Amino acid sequence: MRVRHPEFHRSGRIGWLRAAVLGANDGIVSTASLVIGVAAAHANRSEVLLAGVAGLAAGALSMAAGEYVSVSSQADTEHADLQKERSELADDPEGELRELTGIYMKRGLEPNLARTVAQQLMAHDALGAHARDELGISAQFRARPLQAAVASAMSFAVGAALPIVTVIVAPQSRLVMTVGTTSLISLVGLGALAARTGGASATVGALRVAFWGALAMLVTAGVGALFGIAA
Numbered sequence: 001m002r003v004r005h006p007e008f009h010r011s012g013r014i015g016w017l018r019a020a021v022l023g024a025n026d027g028i029v030s031t032a033s034l035v036i037g038v039a040a041a042h043a044n045r046s047e048v049l050l051a052g053v054a055g056l057a058a059g060a061l062s063m064a065a066g067e068y069v070s071v072s073s074q075a076d077t078e079h080a081d082l083q084k085e086r087s088e089l090a091d092d093p094e095g096e097l098r099e100l101t102g103i104y105m106k107r108g109l110e111p112n113l114a115r116t117v118a119q120q121l122m123a124h125d126a127l128g129a130h131a132r133d134e135l136g137i138s139a140q141f142r143a144r145p146l147q148a149a150v151a152s153a154m155s156f157a158v159g160a161a162l163p164i165v166t167v168i169v170a171p172q173s174r175l176v177m178t179v180g181t182t183s184l185i186s187l188v189g190l191g192a193l194a195a196r197t198g199g200a201s202a203t204v205g206a207l208r209v210a211f212w213g214a215l216a217m218l219v220t221a222g223v224g225a226l227f228g229i230a231a
């Protein structure tokens with residue numbers, strides 16, 4: 001009976017690409033910051049590397065867990081809505097026909113046509129018609145917790161791998177600068193890509209993500225340097 005606005009940002013091709021880019025962003029920002037913070041505290045390369053790998057594992061798993069919980073609860077809601085709709089269709093088919101007719105009239109169909117459309121769609125697949133047009137749930141956009149969890153863990157890990165590989169290949173004396181620079185360049189690229197797939201300005205998207213990424217790295221570098229002196 002209620003109209004829900006489905007979360008399309010996790011669904012569809014663009015949605016998946018966007019989610020993957022955002023996951024990679026998270027991986028770069030949090031791992032680069034962690035690595036920079038530890039390096040600024042004068043840790044050696046293997047300590048920095050260990051921190052980076054631990055950060056990758058922790059971040060990817062926490063992304064997966066968070067995504068699984070959030071998409072599962074979305075799936076539970078969808079399931080409960082469909083269950084309720086199924087029993088309403090069984091108990092009051094005439095009322096459900098009126099309801100669907102009303103929905104099509106609100107979308108601009110004249111009453112007779114709206115009723116005909118509702119009748120024919122309900123004869124074909126009553127639950128499907130109500131799920132789609134009343135609840136906003138369609139089969140290809142169903143919430144899939146496991147896929148969502150795996151996808152966000154993977155994209156985080158791909159992003160996190162960048163600063164880790166940089167730590168391996170960068171000269172020890174320039175670790176912080178090299179990680180910071182490569183991470184910012186990748187963030188700018190990903191920010192532009194995310195903005196473009198979302199139909200927004202690539203420059204604005206790139207600058208926004210670069211700003212917050214740079215801020216995160218600067219702050220953890222400062223914290224690392226402070227603790228490095230204290231220790």
Ligand SMILES: [Zn+2]
Binds near residue numbers: 085088099130
């Ligand atoms: Zn209904």
